[in-house]
Amino acid sequence: MEAVVLHGGQGTRLRPLTHTGPKQLLKVAGKPVSHWVIDHLRNNGIRDVVVILGDNTPMRVVEYYGDGSKFDVRIRYVYQGRARGLADAVYRVRDVVGDRFLVYLGDNLVLHDLRPLMEFRGSASVMLAKVPNPNRFGVAVIREGRIVRLVEKPKEPISDLALVGVYAFDREIFDVIENLKPSWRGELEITDAIQGLVDRGRTVEYSIIDGWWKDTGTPEDILEANMTLLDRYVQRELQGEVEGRVEGRVTLLPGSKVVNSVVRGPAFVGRNTVIRDSFVGPYTSLGDNCEVLGAEVQNSVILDNVKLHQVSIADSLVGQNSVISREDRVQRAHRIVVGENSWLSL
Template sequence: MEAVILHGGQGTRLRPLTHTGPKQLIKVAGKPVSQWVLEQIRDAGIKHVIIVLGDNIPTKVTEYYGDGSRFGVEITYVYQGKARGLADAVYKVKDVVSDKFLVYLGDNIVSYDLRRFMEFNGSASILLAKVENPNRFGVAVVENGKVVKLVEKPKEPISDLALVGVYAFTKDVFDVIEGLKPSWRGELEITDALQGLINRGKDVNYEIVEGWWKDTGTPKDILDANAFLLDKYAEKRVEGEIENSTLDGRVIVEKGAVIKNSVIRGPAYIGKGSKVINSYVGSFTSVGDNCEIIESEIEYSVLLDNVKVKGVALMDSIIGNNSIVEKGKRWQKLIIGENSSVIL
């Protein structure tokens, strides 16, 4: 059984962070979102992974994941090119999957044991979760224990059960996709493909996710995912240098990092080679690799790689790779893309 990670999409709701690369490579709790997905798939026992690439600098994805060997999997890349919908992306793997395969959106994080999901009868299986805002998602109508209808982002509420971005299919789905027409959004919708299976008398199984899940499509979603993953997986692990500093709770300090005259309150993550000097880093904060935090205070934020902050106070913020933020007296909430310089 193969697993397919969909790695396309423009990430418009995450701009400017996604102007310079795929949204799935944004780091949360020390790893890109799609790496959390990849490792979840690997830990479920699936070793052959197919990554479907979009047109937003796909070389960044191939450079990061390579052939997959350093992650304990074998990766095959398939190019979707211009985004034409999830069903179109699934169709691109027609010639490289076996009869049963898993599909996982690379910008979603679902706290669920995939080993349970991989055993299914019928032509497809989907994971669902109850939501308060179903108009943001594809939704499923379930009657008498069976999925009877699926609609993408319904304008009128028909169900509170949202598709969470994890699917399993047999090759039956390809015959349906071949006959699909673009939706009002101009895309081939995965909900229409699933509905097509139902219309042909095929069974679509489902399970409802009771635990946490997140579609990391907005800055708030990124911060929430970072907090959840830190809370769930962070442990006290110190491999860097600590000088005259306090680490309170579950704090990860990677190799080469230096913490000097500072307080770090966990759960928190400090990446390789980063420096925290005369500063405070609060709970649910992730600091990427080779960052510098000097005379600053940071709470509930994500700093990506090679970020420099000096003399600032940040909360609920995301700072893109290679960016600089300086000289802020008051608490600030910032979303800053790559290669930026901001003086407050």
């Protein structure tokens, strides 16, 4: 069975970070969100992956994943270009997938067993989860054990059962999508496509999942995902140089240095990153080639090639190739979201 990973979308709620790259490549706990997705697929036995590229720097995606061999999967690419909805993205793989396939949103983290979804017998299968804010999601209405209606981001909630970002389909979905009309948002909605299967009398199976999953659509979502993944997966693995104190579960990759500093886990430190005269953690991920000098960083995601000098930040998300330094003499904790290639004096 193939899996289709969607790598499009504008990521407007994550701007300015997504002005310069796709949201699915934002790192949490040391890896891009879609890297976690591909790991999850492989761990469930799926090694044939089709990545759908959007128009937001698609070559970055290709450069990162290549043919998939370094991730122990096979990756092929299909170009969607300008976002026209999830159903449009799915339709574009009609010539490269088999009779049954999965669709996985590349900015969603669903750490649940996928085998029940993969073993579906109807025309489609979906995962559902109860949410407090259904207007952010596609939702499903269930009556007498069957899905009877689906609506994308309803203005007035009709159900609290959100569609989690993993689906399974047979090839009839392509015939349904051919006859879809754009929604009020001007897009071909996946909820309308699944509704088309329901209207044809087809069986759309579902499972309601408990526990954590995350649509990483906002800075707050990225920080929560980072916290959860660090809690679940980070190990104490010190491959760099330590001339300070490292407390708890901290991953320190080769080439990195901790000098006269405290790093408190759970935390992740990328390759060739220097931490000097600083306090880092807990729940903090630092990318590769970062420089943290005389700084405090807590509960934050710092991407690659960032310099933090004499600043205190918390609950923050900093894009790659940025420099943040302190200008005033008063030490205070700042909460910031900074895009790539920024220079900021606090």
